[in-house]
Amino acid sequence: MRWLIALLMAWSVPAISDETVIRDKILGINPVIQIQSVKPIADSPFFEVVLSNGERIYTDARAQHFVAGDLYAVGVGQVTNLTDLARQDERKVMLQSLDASELVVFEPQGDVAHDLLVFTDIDCGYCRKLHEEIENLLANGVRVSYAAFPRAGVGSESFEKYVSVVCADDQQQAMTEAKQGIDPDPKTCANAVEAQFRLGQSLGISGTPTLIFDDGSMQPGYAPWNELLKRMNQTGS
Secondary structure, three states, X not given: OHHHHHHHHHOOOXXXXXXXHHHHHHHHHOOOOOEEEEEEOOOOOOEEEEEOXXXXXXXXXXXXXXXXXXOEEEEOOEEEEHHHHHHHHHHHHHHOOOOHHHOEXXXXXXXXXXXXXXXXXXXXXXXXHHHHOHHHHHHOOXXXXXXXXXXXXXXXXXXXXXXXXXXXXXXXXXXXXXXXXXXXXXXXXXXXXXXXHHHHXXXXXXXXXXXXXXXXXXXXXXXXXXXHHHHXXXXXX
């Protein structure tokens, strides 16, 4: 990130710890940088600067130094990732655009204890492994909702398979068979497969499966069902 190097070299003039001053100073160094927000972090001497691409940098109260990366708060017996907490809130807002009726949903027979959103690819090996364990999640009250993220992109073979699953008369059966390597009967209909894929990209998803929990936390990659259930029980998400 060349602009970060330029920013580090130029960040030497004392500045008042004011949001406007911080914004003006960054833009004065490189006017191409697009700043989404500048805000103080509660109970800390830092300001968080969020860029339009989702990247965050942090400056001290005098605006003389900055760091790029995650910011952690160290307490008694615990370490909290403040940056990820902010990302969780943003994910919740972004996920409001998802229409539950456009997801492929597997419902538990009893009460729903947890919701798990999975961005998935039909042909992903670890997505298939996770789906093999879905009955264990359902038996423990976890509702699993699949959103489309065909890694090969819009118009790919995996994309078309996902459309066929969504357009099938029985989405759940079609999804299960597709995860078993059985190609679904080709079908088309009005669908949100591309919209879900674009949303996944906006969330920073690059691989599958990617799991998003009720609290907005995101986990890339496969984990055994019992570990997922333990996490959800511990966090209440």
